Amino acid sequence: MAEYSSILLENAVNELSRLPGIGRKTALRLALHLLKEPSSRTELLSRAITEMRSQIMHCSRCNNISDSELCTICSNHKRDENVVCVVEDVRDVMAIERTATYNGLYHVLGGVINPVEGVGPNDLSIGLFVQRLQKEPIKELILALPSTIEGDTTAFYIFKQLPDYSLKVTTIAKGISIGDALEFADEVTLGRSILNRVPYQKNQT
Amino acid sequence: MAEYSSILLENAVNELSRLPGIGRKTALRLALHLLKEPSSRTELLSRAITEMRSQIMHCSRCNNISDSELCTICSNHKRDENVVCVVEDVRDVMAIERTATYNGLYHVLGGVINPVEGVGPNDLSIGLFVQRLQKEPIKELILALPSTIEGDTTAFYIFKQLPDYSLKVTTIAKGISIGDALEFADEVTLGRSILNRVPYQKNQT
Numbered sequence: 588m589a590e591y592s593s594i595l596l597e598n599a600v601n602e603l604s605r606l607p608g609i610g611r612k613t614a615l616r617l618a619l620h621l622l623k624e625p626s627s628r629t630e631l632l633s634r635a636i637t638e639m640r641s642q643i644m645h646c647s648r649c650n651n652i653s654d655s656e657l658c659t660i661c662s663n664h665k666r667d668e669n670v671v672c673v674v675e676d677v678r679d680v681m682a683i684e685r686t687a688t689y690n691g692l693y694h695v696l697g698g699v700i701n702p703v704e705g706v707g708p709n710d711l712s713i714g715l716f717v718q719r720l721q722k723e724p725i726k727e728l729i730l731a732l733p734s735t736i737e738g739d740t741t742a743f744y745i746f747k748q749l750p751d752y753s754l755k756v757t758t759i760a761k762g763i764s765i766g767d768a769l770e771f772a773d774e775v776t777l778g779r780s781i782l783n784r785v786p787y788q789k790n791q792t
Numbered sequence: 793m794a795e796y797s798s799i800l801l802e803n804a805v806n807e808l809s810r811l812p813g814i815g816r817k818t819a820l821r822l823a824l825h826l827l828k829e830p831s832s833r834t835e836l837l838s839r840a841i842t843e844m845r846s847q848i849m850h851c852s853r854c855n856n857i858s859d860s861e862l863c864t865i866c867s868n869h870k871r872d873e874n875v876v877c878v879v880e881d882v883r884d885v886m887a888i889e890r891t892a893t894y895n896g897l898y899h900v901l902g903g904v905i906n907p908v909e910g911v912g913p914n915d916l917s918i919g920l921f922v923q924r925l926q927k928e929p930i931k932e933l934i935l936a937l938p939s940t941i942e943g944d945t946t947a948f949y950i951f952k953q954l955p956d957y958s959l960k961v962t963t964i965a966k967g968i969s970i971g972d973a974l975e976f977a978d979e980v981t982l983g984r985s986i987l988n989r990v991p992y993q994k995n996q997t
Contacts, residue, residue, distance in 0.1 A: 601840070678824070
């Protein structure tokens with residue numbers, strides 16, 4: 588006998604288990620959950636994902652996920668056009684927005700250079716970014732890429748694309764997490780945070 | 793600013809995060825994964841779950857999930873009609889089938905009696921089961937319900953519904969898992985496995 592008593596159930600489990608981090612057991616649990624709930628729930632879920640997939644756009648300026656040609660950040664005239672923060676993907680935009688400490692624009696690369704997984708500069712929105720550098724009044728560039736070999740490679744690649752005129756280029760500070768005990772920090776982070784020590788300020792958070 | 797730069801993305805995250813065990817962070821990861829893949833993948837997933845939800849049936853005999861009126865087990869004439877194993881849900885049928893040690897039929901209750909969650913006998917397929925007892929040549933009943941208060945309550949409730957004529961009623965053996973060290977077994981299981989000790993057999997697995 589086949590493992591599933593229903594081809595319909597098996598198809599649903601197959602498709603659900605293609606999602607990242609969802610194994611066949613979890614997929615079966617999700618499918619059985621949908622079967623127990625009213626069918627309207629399944630329809631809402633199904634419609635939400637297909638509408639998202641077919642209608643979503645990428646901002647023509649910063650490549651952020653958007654419902655219109657310009658995303659809500661790029662079309663907000665209160666944001667500072669002189670600063671652009673380069674990030675790997677949409678989640679990073681959301682993470683930085685949640686901190687409420689940044690009022691500039693973004694540029695979403697859509698990934699980082701990763702030769703092992705076959706991701707090269709042309710797979711990212713670096714071309715679009717170079718165009719922006721020529722057209723926009725950018726004065727500071729913040730490279731907020733992950734602290735990995737791939738992130739560092741991508742940051743360096745972008746740095747090499749920059750024009751000669753004086754543009755302030757920064758990266759986000761790396762060091763011990765606020766509230767963390769030193770003994771639990773990894774050695775590389777702790778070592779770097781000593782090498783890159785900064786002047787002491789009273790009332791520093 | 794809203795947390796999501798896109799209402800379409802937010803809707804998809806909302807619907808995905810209603811699934812059990814999927815929080816908002818995981819839902820966002822799944823939605824962004826779907827956006828990176830070809831749209832045909834999202835359509836396949838969406839179609840698989842809506843077709844499953846709208847077309848799936850429950851076997852009219854045993855309440856197992858099925859693509860037709862009788863499930864593949866009930867319509868298989870090689871299965872022993874004299875033995876019926878009562879289980880909580882479809883996953884238990886699949887688990888027992890995987891052991892390849894059972895050749896009888898099943899009865900899928902669709903849950904267990906749970907007053908705290910408002911699940912009473914009428915929410916389960918116990919009525920259908922009582923009808924089967926009157927019509928079918930059942931000689932042995934195996935109660936394979938979970939070892940919980942709810943499972944035991946349900947087993948007792950079913951036992952009280954049984955007719956007077958002599959029907960062999962068994963439950964699955966409970967004790968130390970095969971391959972487990974005694975010291976790691978919980979006290980209740982170990983205590984019960986001593987009280988319910990069985991005659992020693994050579995070559996016992």
